[in-house]
Amino acid sequence: MLGEDDKGAGVTTSRERILEASTTLLRRQGLSGTGIKQILTAAEAPFGSLYHHFPGGKDELADETIRTAGAAYGLLFPAIYGDAPDLVTGTTTAFALAAIDLEAADYADACPIATVALEVASTNDRLRRATADVFNGWIDEGTALFAARGLDESTARRVIIALIAALEGAFVLSRALRSTEPLAAAGRAMEAVVRDALDGAEDTSV
Template identity: 35%
Template sequence: MSKGEDTRRRMIAAAAEMLERSGYAGAGIQELLEAGKAPRGSLYFHFPGGKEQLAVEALQVSASEVTRLLDAHLATERGLVAGLRRALATLADRAEASGFEKGCPVSAVVLSSGATPEPVRAAAAEALRAWQQLLTERLRAEGLTPTESRRRAALLLSSIEGALLLMRAHRSRAPVEELSKELERLLSLD
């Protein structure tokens, strides 16, 4: 990897971390550069669209990581509920390791959407749409109709996002653990 590629990668990783913790408005340019160990001129060199472009790319990377996590757990566990429980436990472990500063990598951006440029908000919305689609497809594989799969995927994603938000607010993994216990009933897949 070239020095320029390494700088770009570090900047994206730092931006993803800051966006998850503080939202778009809370991620200042100077803090992004310092966290990414990048000189001032490198922001516009690597991201001609500035902070907005960096934020979009960071959200896309974060969303891909969560998608891979969901895919991996849903593919390796026996049954949808077991896969979701494992994914929730992994997200709770990650949050706990960060002192509950982390939860969903896009929620802080969505929650501060009034101060967030449209392309950044749209990237966050696309991540949520992709996760809902993944859940919809998995529910279809469980034998549900397309309409029922979409309905339950929306309910499930809303429940997961809510549990992650409550986990951060209460600085406790309890909301995620409670959701994990209720998944079978929530999905009525027993």
């Protein structure tokens, strides 16, 4: 017989459920607004399971949540841009999908990495490092992807940093205003940035 922590087809472990619940709640409420009991209730996990899987308590859980969610979000880069005919179209799609997802969630769900980063940047160095590691991973992955699509590495890095900053900032404004207008405006601005970068790459190759 399978126990709750046995792995098999269609079986989620208590550890996985805790991470999933933590990701959802951090995305919606941030770190300070999310309590351990709330996470365990959402995960339908007994209290003892938290310290069994995460002996360091809330900080350890938040650290792993950030890194796990960050890796999952990082997969969106190749998924979106890999199917796009060019970087401009991929950028348009990225911001359009972000707007659709945010509106569908009634502006409750945004990026858990940025949500936590705003809280912990000057108060919790362990979690600040976790968010920094995720952002650096996104920058490296995005830089490699953009460089493979025609930009030199320095330009690719500059553009991807601007893209991530524009997306995360637009999430904040959109949630506060309960409008996708900031995401639409940021998307159009980034389309122009990407187009200019590609035009510059073509000029230097002539």
